[in-house]
Amino acid sequence: MSASDDDVRKEALLALTAEFVKQGHPAEYAKYMAMASIFQADLDLRNAQFSGLLHWLQVQHEDIYPAALQVAEGIRQEFENRIQQHS
Secondary structure, eight states: OOHHHHHHHHHHHHHHHHHHHHTTOOHHHHHHHHHHHHHHHHHHHHHHHHHHHHHHHHHHOTTTHHHHHHHHHHHHHHHHHHHHHTO
């Protein structure tokens, strides 16, 4: 991530925090609400990217699509195992 990307993220966080305060949310919570909103938007974007990539593989490279699904499932299982180990 470049310095300008970091600046954009900081500006977005400040702007969204200010918007939550303007809506009447307490300032001490507004920053966390903004962070959660940005995080959720990032998750939604990454989900859309991943779904689009899988669809592209299914259409353009159906020979490797099943293997890609297996890799994705393996990553999901590894992630769930790590979460369970740390909770």
